[in-house]
Amino acid sequence: MNKLYPLKFKTIFKDKIWGGSKIKTVLGKDFSPLSNCGETWEISGVKSDVSIVENGPLAGNSLSALLEEKKAALVGRSVYERFGNEFPLLVKFIDANDDLSIQVHPNDELARKRHNSFGKTEMWYVIQADEGASLISGFNQPVNEEIYVQKFNEGKLNDILNKEAVTADDVFFLPAGRVHTIGKGLLIAEIQQTSDITYRIYDFDRVDDKGNKRELHVQEALAAIDYNYYDNYKTQYVAADNKVVELVDCPYFTTNVLAYNKNVVRDYSNLDSFVIHVCLxxxxxxxxxxxxxxxxxxxxxxxxxxxxxxxxKTNAAFKILESYIH
Known part of the structure; x- marks a missing residue:
């Protein structure tokens, strides 16, 4: 197999009941085969949707085959020792033309026990937001499982959920266990653990084109939810040109935002990890x-x-997310 180099992968398009057209109109992926594309998976090691290299001599190889062949040369020695032949991150774009379901993801311990899988901690970077757009992250008051179940059964779950007004460049970190949903009118870049486990709590009684409601996981979610109340759910950061600004630093990934209007050299020799660039x-x-x-x-x-x-190197300006694993 050929020598490694920076890799671009074929986009995996996902049809979603709440999807829209911004994947085409804002991100320029006009080769999407879907009229209402809700997600694209850009770098994925999820077994059902493994990314395929698009550029250079390694074109046509899957990410999983490269990882098995190249091991630490691809992901770094410490990352390979920790995750083996499982690529640890999943990178997505999400276009919410309607509200997503209210949902939660399990942590590593619960996901391993129930699904033999990683948990799902994630972060969102808002690329574009329609006027008045919002999302839900966490609770707006102290609750426990008893209060949560009571509100759910009364149809008043929204009374205890934290709703946030959102604008472009907002960032949210969502550790596993945080109840959340992406609201209508948002285009988001998502960095997450490699997992596709979602417990849907409520889906607004929507039906698909066959008249079927989507499956809910009300009971499964109870053990996954973090019932703690936090003072602030939005990531606070100060944007700066021509600097590296850290957004998230957690055991699963570190993500920075870089906004440059000049050339910049990035030296990763002190990292024992792959690096992902997402061009915003x-x-x-x-x-x-x-x-x-x-x-x-x-x-x-x-x-x-x-x-x-x-x-x-640039003749104008660019903004990227830069992610890796410590």
Whole structure:
């Protein structure tokens, strides 16, 4: 198999009952085969939807095959020791043309016990928000399981959920166990653990084109929910041009936002990890060794651990999310 280099993968498009058109109109993925695409999976090791390399000599290889072959050269020694042949992150874009279901994800312990899977801690970066858009993250008051069940049974769950007004560039960190939903009118970049386990609590009684309601997991969710109340659910950060600004640092991933209007060299030699770039705005050329890769809004690039220094060159400006594992 050929030498590793920064990899771009074929987009996996997901039809969702709440999906819209922003994947095409805002992110420029006009090759979507779906009229109401709710999600794209850009870098995925989930067994049902493994990403396929699109660029360079390794084109056509799956992410899972590369990981089995290249091991630490792809993901880093410590990451490989921890996760083996399971790629640990899933990168998505989400277009909510309607509210998503109210839901929760299990933590590692519960997911392992019930599903032999990782849990699902995630973060959202809001790329675009319609006027008046909102989302739900956590509770707006102290609750316990008894209070939660009472409100649910009374049809008053919204009374205890924390609703947040949202604008572009807002960031939310959602550890496993936090009740949440993405609201109508939001286009979001999501970094998460590799897991597709979702417990739907309420889906607004929607039906699909066959008249069927989606499955709910009301009882399963009870043991997964973090019932604690927190003072603040939105990630506070100060945006800055031509600087690296940390957004999230947790055991599962670290994510920074980089907004540059000039060339920048990123030296990853002190990291023992792969790095993922998610281009949120603008475009740049990624230079590595003696090669280049053009990157535009909506592109997601996996930089292998063996590629330690890259330069991002631009004639204008760009903004990216940069994620890796400590």
């Amino acid at each position: 705005e603008g475009s740049y050329v990624l230079q590595f060794d003696d090669q280049v890769l053009a990157v535009a809004k909506g592109d997601c690039i996996l930089i292998p651990a063996s590629t330690q220094i890259v330069e991002l």
